[in-house]
Amino acid sequence: MWGHEVKIGYFFYLELDVFGIILYTALTFMAVVSMLVYIEECIYIYWKVPSSKKSAIIWVNGAAPVIGTMSCLGMWIPKATMCTDMTSATYFAIVVFKFLILMIEECGGDEAFLRRSAKKTFKISTGPCCCCCPCLPMVPITRRSLFMLKLGAFQFAILKIVFTILSIILWTNGNFDVADMQITGASIWINPFVGVLTIIALWPVSIMFMHVRNTLRSLKIIPKYAMYQLVLIFSQLQSAIINILAMNGTIACAPPYSSQARGYLMSQQLLILEMFIITLVTRLLYRRQYEPIPDDDVNKEQKMVISSDVSDI
Template sequence: MSNGTNLSVDPSCLGQPPPVAIRIIENLDIFGIILYSILTFMAAVSLMVFLEECVYIYRKVPANKKSLIIWVNGAAPVISTMSCLGMWIPKAVMFTDMTSACYFAVVVFKFLILMLEEIGGDEAFLKRSSKHKLRISTGPCCCCCPCLPHVAITRRSLFLLKLGSFQFAILKIVFTVLSIVLWTNGNFDVADVSITGAAIWINPFVGILTIIALWPVAILFMHLRTALQTLKIVPKYAMYQLVLILSQLQTAIINILAMNGTIACSPPFSSPARGYMLSQQLLILEMFIITLVTRLLYRRQYEPLPSEDHDDNENTYMVAMPKSA
């Protein structure tokens, strides 16, 4: 007589790929139907709110800011829509995540340009900053380096700020296309963290590019936050940062926990697939809330910008340049 115990393990818990959409529908219980319906409704509302906002922007906003505000406002609805597609079609999660990441890479650059346009454009920015130097000891790169020298605001330094964010918008798309090409050849797998896998080389490099791109935006925000205070730039920047944290950092943490088996499998989802699914569902809810908040922030009339003298007296992140004898 055998003393062993026969344990049956669902095949989906043994590292199987994500299920197809029809299998998810077949396995939905009452709670699952309600959950999926509510999240799909939230994603649809987010998209409709964004489309309505686009109509408003084209009618009411000056031409130089129309496309910029639409791009920035579209971050949360686009991520929500892509997450909804990934929730219903788990096999497409890699592509929906890549689409969201590419869109947000462009938003990083657009937000920097939007701040410049809010101050009046490049010329107005240079005129306001001609008597000051800029502190570059800000996050995410150099917040712990207060000894860094102050940088004069010139056309060259402004160009470098733009270039720092623009490179991410371009290179992120390039590396995404490269990842898809390698995936079709069987060389790219987001779950493969071995030294011979392409993901272990591409993802850290993209992470470095991300940090480099966020740095100029943070520098410019700290520079202009007082001047643009009446335009509610602080909560706008907070929403931009929140989208970044939730769509990138939160997703990465959940995926790491799932790949390590911390998140248990739940047929028909393996542990990694369930982690991806939880990430998509959380993003839909979070981006829905952010969509409503950003609509309130961008769809309102603001007081005029303060005078240049008022800005000079209050902006603590600009350092006066010494006058030459």
């Protein structure tokens, strides 16, 4: 499969018609603009954002443009699809952890978050693991429970890198093929295990979002979380569905593309367009003045003082 795509990677663009030339040019332009917007956003974040939030915001903002750029490379060089897809997936694994950190930092950091939530609890009956288990108990918010949430997301960032390196090594040796569904194949063991790690990592992020969504509503945390979820759906679920349809022959072949090669190409082209739109929306959400959110306890005291003054009058 990949050997056939090597030839396509070098000669396919010579056979493009007018529509193909326009399509490839437009998609490449979108990928370039996405990366330029991201670079400009990084410069803004570097100068305008507090140091505690810089790293997390830069990582989260980079999800869409990085995936779009990798998809553009995979579109022009089909031989590199394996590497570009794994690079995108590895980057997003880090973004999952960084988005969790971002929500905590928006609350003022670990200490401020624990102080605000000293008498509150985490609702763990959320997706994607336990949304069907409303009977699960509420977990007190402590330093230990916060650490466990971080660990749940961090393990995916580390292990995804490990399995990506392992997959590339096996692929170069001819032992890894995503289309090989035999019990003796490496992908039939690695991919489901990575899927389980992904679900485990998404769970802490969902728990944290359910807890802080009202506190951070003024900081547009809900649309930010929606963009994060869209990147997940498009880059992981959508790509997996298209690849499965291609491997089953549902997507028709179109010479010089085989069914699988055409499926990969369709996936890359869709991702470029989707990530371009998400990049522009994300820029609007994160380009703002980062001021600390008001303390709930202080607000309560102010309300009590005002109410007492009014009663005295």
